[in-house]
Amino acid sequence: MTGGNILSIGEKDYGIVPRAVKTIFDTVQNRHDCRITISASYLEIYKDDIIDLLDVNDKDLDVRDDAAGNTVVIGASEHTCHSIDDVVSLLKKGSNGSDSPLFKIGQLSENESKELCRKLFEKVIDLKEEDNKNRREFDEIKSQLLEQTEIITELQSRIQTLTLDHDRRLTSIQQAHEEEKQLLLGQLQESSTQMKDLERDLYFYKHKTRELRKSMATSTTSALDTSTSSTTGVTRRKELNQNEDDFPTQLPTPRTAVQQHQPAPFLLKIGNRSNSAHQIQQDEIKKR
Secondary structure (H helix, E strand, O other), rough: HHHHHHEEEEEEEEHHHHHHHHHHHHHHHHHHOOOOEEOOOEEEEOOOEEEOOOOOOOOOOEEEEEOOEEEEEEEEEEEOOOOOHHHHHHHHHHHOOOOOOOOOHHHHHHHHHHHHHHHHHHHHHHHOOOOOHHHHHHHHHHHHHHHHHHHHHHHHHHHHHHHHHHHHHHHHHHHHHHHHHHHHHHHHHHHHHHHHHHHHHHHHHHHHHHHHHHHHHOOOOOOHHHOOOOHHHHHHHHHHHOOOOOOOOOOOOOHHHHHOOOOOOOOOOOOOOOHHHHHHHHHHHOOO
């Protein structure tokens, strides 16, 4: 049953509502002892909205129950109908003022309604297939996401393990480096101490060498003086020997003369090198 079957207002193909109203008017006309009044309202209910098609003013309508338990629409316009023609005119007026999709669907013919149902059915089938396709894609994406999550978790675990291993290796390398550095510092300190000792020994040997050179120069000079004195003594002895015959006297032998002019032996005492070098450095500082 379509809207056209219910609200059709053609002269030969009235819908259910016009035919029911026509039957009521025919029955009343045949009964002369009965008189009734018929009021009509034309309302459209679309989703949660109630629209009065016979009222040009857009106003809110309220649905309530009256004292008898009937459902009434508060604020809807009512029009008195004296014949079927009045009802048909009200239907035409309401139909011309309605732009809702529901009313347009109600005005379709039977063939148009079937075609619309076929299109809607095909659309529903397409939507169902698309929904199934979307579900399959969603399941695939969800599966891929789970795999990627597992891979990310495994990579994070590996990264954490590698980080700990790297930290341990770095700590070990740092400890070995610190030990090598401490060893090198100890060797440098020991080498510095040895260098200082060598400098003191070198200064000591330089000073002693200088003293030895001075002593050797003094000894050489003394030896030369002694040799000169010995030569002079020999010459004098020769002169005296020439005069021995006239004045014999006892003269000292050349050996005795050399012994008399021989200088005292040179004694050099070398003590502790380090202490002597330190004492010599202090003496040099005092002389300066």
